[in-house]
Amino acid sequence: MILLVAINSKYVHTNLAVRYLYQLCKENYPCEYVEFNINQSLHDVIYEILSKKPEYVAISTYIWNRSYVEKLVEGLKKAQKSIKIILGGPEVYFDSLDEWKFVDIIIRGEGEYPFLDLCDHIAAGRQYTQKEYPPFDLNKLPFAYKDEKLDQSRIYYYESSRGCPFRCSYCLSSIEKGVRFVPLEKVFEELDYLFKKQVRLIKFVDRTFNANKERAIKIIEFCKQKSQATQIHFEIDPTLLDSDIITAINTSKDNLFRLEIGLQSFNPQTLDAIDRFYDIDRIDKNLKKLMENKKAIVHLDLIAGLPYEDFLSFKRSLDKTILYFADEVQLGFLKMLKGTKIREEAAKYNYEFFKDPPYEVISNSFISFEEIYELKKIEDLIDKIYNRQYLYFTLRYIFQKISPSEFFEKLSSKVNSNLNTREFIKELYRVIKENFDFDKDVFDSLFRFDILRRFPEEFLPEELAISGEEREKIRQAIYQATSYQDLREPKEIIRRSRACIFGFDIETFIEDNKIENGDFLYIFFEEKVKKIKLQ
DSSP states (O other): OEEEEESSSSSSSSOOHHHHHHHHHTTTTEEEEEETTTTTTHHHHHHHHHHHSEEEEEOOOOOOTTHHHHHHHHHHHHHHOOOOEEEEEEGGGGOOOOTTTTEEEEEOOOOHHHHHHHHHHHHHHHHOOOOOOOOOOOOOOOOTTOOOOOOOTTTTEEOEEESSSSSOOOOGGGGGSSSSOOOHHHHHHHHHHHHHHHOOOOOOOOSSSSGGGHHHHHHHHHHHOOOOSSSEEEEETTTOOOOOHHHHHSSSSSTTTEEEEEEOOOHHHHHHTTTTOOOHHHHHHHHHHHHHTTOOOOEEEEEETTTTTHHHHHHHHHHHHHHOOOSSEEEEBBBOOOOOOHHTTTTTTOOOOOOSSSSSSSOOOSSSHHHHHHHHHHHIIIIIIIITTHHHHHHHHHHHSSHHHHHHHHHHOOOOOSSSSSHHHHHHHHHHHOOOOOOOHHHHHHHHHHHHHOOOGGGGGGGOOOOOOHHHHHHHHHHHOOOTTOOOOHHHHHHHHEEEEEEOOOEEEEEOOOOOOEEEEEEEEETTTEEEEOE
């Protein structure tokens, strides 16, 4: 019996590879698949695998699970010497058996044809040696989730194409040639099945979802028509965005789509060095258009440690990226993946990087370790303050006065981001007040607004706490106002909501940068925000 094993990074993730191979092989060969994650006890995983009494164990291997897999195969082989261990996946594409003492077979590249061939050899009692195989016919790609009991709490990965039209030097997709597509009829049938099961999130693994614009729009429109409760994630190339795709996305219901957009850098010399096709003006125009009437959740990526991107250059890229005000900004660090052109050029740019996965950059000719370390601290604050939207409105005001990179750089040496959320927010207020010269009334009002929008009153810094006098004024305003009645009765609003009176219209100020004086009651009730201008 062949046991296919997935070691995911989290429980909520699912593994396409083991499901594909299982669906292809189950009719002709005795096989099963099991899923674990890297947070599980190694001994528990070894025991569960051996309890199924497999003759062969095939493990899908990636940079995030390699260290775990190394221990796992050692434990399996030492616990049962007769077991045969097979590895596949992108992390072992360039490995030899000499690097894996406890492994018997390594399958390189796309796994479908070689794995079927391996099963034929096992069934016939012949020794297997991998040869060259053609790319797998995606018309024959099985539906990964056929007959599976789906768990709405998990992420289900989906593949509608393989390959990438680009040749970015840091990416493993650069070694593939061309893009192949799953037939649209098959894609629609399978997506419809997942939609009817109301899974929470379908994450397309296509390297460039919009490589073919017309096809991408057809899938987008199908999702808009059929999805009831399912969110869909696409990885989008920013240069290939255009008005047609943006219109298709921005005429969907709110948050139906999640878009991951890899910008990586805005430095032309850097983009040339990594063989990345770009048109900075076009990217800028399209991102601004996408954000105008934004319906999707937008996630923007940058990579620190690329050639010709020094500390100042990267901060310029970071500033430009943050000022699109996407939902999330990820400041990633270059991974020197085996087999990529950038790893082969490591000496050219004096790269130093960790020898173990994920092979992250330490320094190069353009950026020192100390600067990388500083960016790590900035990354931590961006994730905690910007991505979690603790100060959604306040940051829009701050970034009119100081660049995002300078703001986060200055904070990084003064704020302890390891504090619990309540204490972190209070320290953040103190540090900003002590180190930046912002209009006190505006800043205090915005900070107070942001915290009440997200958290209970006790998260407010002491200086911003709601006084007894204010509380009575708020209570009277709620009883006198009528335009909030779609929420609850006054007593219920007072008991269950957070509310505050501000001396100007917060939302108008952020939109137009104009102060509209007056008393404005804001009620924060569950997911709703209600604004009432008081007479």
